[in-house]
Amino acid sequence: MARGLSRRAVVAALPLTAVAFSPPGAARAAAPGLSLSGKFVQGGYAIGHTAPRAVIDVDGPARTTASANGWFVIGFDRDAPPTSTLTVTTPDGSAEDRRTIAPGDFDIQRIDGLPPEQVTPTDPALLARLEAEGLRKQAGFASQADLEGFREGFVPPVLGARRSARFGGQRILNGEPKRPHYGVDLAVPVGTPVRAPASGLICFAETGLHYEGGLVLIDHGQGLVTAYLHLSKILVSPGTYVRQGQLMAESGKEGRATGPHVCWRMKWRGRNLDPSLLVGEGPFRA
The missing domain is CATH 2.70.70.10 (Glucose Permease (Domain IIA))
Incomplete structure (x- = not known):
């Protein structure tokens, strides 16, 4: 996606759960595409696809990097909080995905x-x-x-x-x-x-x-x-x-x-x- 697109055009190109953002006053950058699927529950996981070697932040300190093909995996701890925020960052922009994490059923x-x-x-x-x-x-x-x-x-x-x-x-x-x-x-x-x-x-x-x-x-x-x-x-x-x-x-x-x-x-x-x-x-x- 070329630089200079409107925020509305950038957001429309993303999955419904993703949000593009940039600092106030900065030139609008193209956000990376982001798809995510998995089990959003305590003890669960998500597997995603985005730009190759994008940096993935999950709730702050949990950081990984997408593969050369753009694939990545993340996990939600047994005691994960009720929401989780994933941020994908590339030199060209960022995208964010917020999810509700369902409680686990433990014996x-x-x-x-x-x-x-x-x-x-x-x-x-x-x-x-x-x-x-x-x-x-x-x-x-x-x-x-x-x-x-x-x-x-x-x-x-x-x-x-x-x-x-x-x-x-x-x-x-x-x-x-x-x-x-x-x-x-x-x-x-x-x-x-x-x-x-x-x-x-x-x-x-x-x-x-x-x-x-x-x-x-x-x-x-x-x-x-x-x-x-x-x-x-x-x-x-x-x-x-x-x-x-x-x-x-x-x-x-x-x-x-x-x-x-x-x-x-x-x-x-x-x-x-x-x-x-x-x-x-x-x-x-x-």
Whole structure:
């Protein structure tokens, strides 16, 4: 769109939810096109298309950059506020999208019979170990690969599973309230194949972790990272690329687990998302 168009013409060229703006007195610049779709709910997501390498701001500090093809992904935390504002900026202009975020429907889950050190660790050596493990996991979750695996849509990581816990439930462990459960628990026998639900980069893969047992993290692009906990065997290495459906691990009951299952989690830039909301969605096209 050429420079010098009226504000009315610029706004008319955008989706109904988008608003073009520029500083008072400044020359009117062409706002980037913006399309957005997803699940606008606590724990949900949105996948958008705009100008290549546009800067994306979400509610202030959560910033990402669109791919070379103009694709981007954002997430809404389990405790997201009731509204969210997304701003797309290019050298030629900006566009804004404001959305209402629906409240989530979260359970209360009670788990008893766990060893005390799995609930509230006190041993100094264990605390030091947990700190070291936490730093390594934090580095994995900080991955921001320049990929578009999220565009494929997602398939379940295991087949024939019974969902034994939903995302976001408040957990009470041995009678002690803890932070919400940020995963979807998929109950399957030990040794069940675990496959990549969408293509991406392996950004963490370790066994023997105190809480998670075997843990694999996949960055599906721009910091949309999925996690797979309690694995008995890991068949991939950090830095390798996996395609949707590729075998990467076997399920187990390692770490803090009362039975065999895979805990499936998803994060975007520190926000906790419900991975099951992406199953069956996509592929996303402009």
